[in-house]
Amino acid sequence: MQIRINPTVLSNTIWHSYLDVVFDFVQHHSEFLTFDLSELNAVIRSAWLRNAEGTRALVPDMLRASALAASRSVPSDKITVHIDDSAPHEGIIEASNAVRIHPFGALIILAQPFHLIVEDESSDGSFILWMARLLGKDKIRKAYNSGRLLFRHAGGKGQITKSARALSYGVWPRDNKPIRTMNIRAGVILDSDAKFNGHSPNSQVTSSVAEYVAFSHILIGRTIENYVPRKYMERRLAADGLASMATSFFSLSNDERTYFPMKKGFRDENDSPQPHAAFLVDAKRPQQERDLYRNVSPAVWNVVHAGFGERLSSIYMENGYRCGPGETGQLTSTQKNEINDLLVKIIYHL
Structure with a gap:
């Protein structure tokens, strides 16, 4: 700056x-x-x-x-x-x-620090720091350590615009007069929650928050867990005796992994894991989502379709799963380009 x-x-x-x-x-x-x-x-x-x-x-x-x-x-x-x-x-x-x-x-x-507004500061903030370490963006960690970068907990995507607006305007109205113009000192990152390529359920958030922040970024992947590299997924799942799940998951195509519902997997209206045949004829699901996973083999589906629960986000937060600095080869080229551009954008605003 x-x-x-x-x-x-x-x-x-x-x-x-x-x-x-x-x-x-x-x-x-x-x-x-x-x-x-x-x-x-x-x-x-x-x-x-x-x-x-x-x-x-x-x-x-x-x-x-x-x-x-x-x-x-x-x-x-x-x-x-x-x-x-x-x-x-x-x-x-x-x-x-x-x-x-x-x-x-x-x-x-x-x-003022740069306020990076996220849905959950513990997991999402750790994701940013983890990826900065992975891609060699040391300035992110230095800014975090010195207090120039702050993760602001919104508590869910429905609260992101409120959180961003409060930075400039406070929580009680002041005749629409800002306390300070914080637009250049705030940004937003959130999961896409996308079920397939072209699905943009959170685009309205970026529209509503635009006037209050310097930038907003919706991840291409469905959630931050969709970016966990194979090496670290295998290590985390092995701790629970589930190493074979990583092998099955990474046999999926890039798009199948990008939009996979990592925590809950594919479940029916009773919250039970959905068999592949039932998934393919489930009219409540978008046709594009069903088509994306149409060719997944039964053997792979049966291993991953129930999801991974909450365990994968711990990779970003726990010291035991800290990535090595500069391990850029752990990400796909699409992931690397996206996250690198995002981190550079953050650095520009520090």
Whole structure:
């Protein structure tokens, strides 16, 4: 995230001590924050730093050094906080990736972690950290450890929009006036719950939350458990004497695994595991779902059709199943591309 300082702030002596604080804060979070490189010379020549004395006189050289470091790291200019003393304290969104905000409000925004809103912070948050480790995105873990990344527990997809709106507006109405403009400091990730390719039961969530967050991402897979690599599924199931389930599951096609109901499997209206023949003629199920699993062999169906219960999510949460760093080959190419793009998007907003 980059910081742009309005000329009126740079020229007004009342803000100079404030800018010292902003500079110290940026230095402390230099992996995630930088000043607008395109305006660096103007900042150095400004009344704030021109003829500066004491510790402030060291700032220009430190700015140049931090700018050089920022230019060599992950792009940090995707999100801009424009500090302007004529802007409202709560801020104004100027574009999808920029907010113009009063100096006092800017301190609040800069100090805020990036809120990643999820259905369940324990399992979904662990999924993000696990995948970041798997794909070598160390900046995610560093941001989490330092408090720059926070998983915000919504308690289910029906609460996601409420949670996102509350970040900016609070829980009681204020004449539709936000406390602060948190759009650039929040994002959403949720399961697709899709039963087949093209099924999008959660698309309405992304539509309703769009005005309150920087981005939202619906996983391609049905749930986070659909992304568990074979190596770790085998290890977890073996602990329960169920190693053969992993072999059967990974004999399914990529699409069959992507949309498989991992926890409950395929069940009838009485919540009993459904035989394959009954599944194929179940008119309550979409035809596309039945067609997707039409050619699954009876031997495989009988092993996996009851699902895996709650056990697979523990892979992301328990130390004993922590993945090795950089094990990118554990995912399919589609999974790797999707999750890598998602993690990079999160990093841009830290």
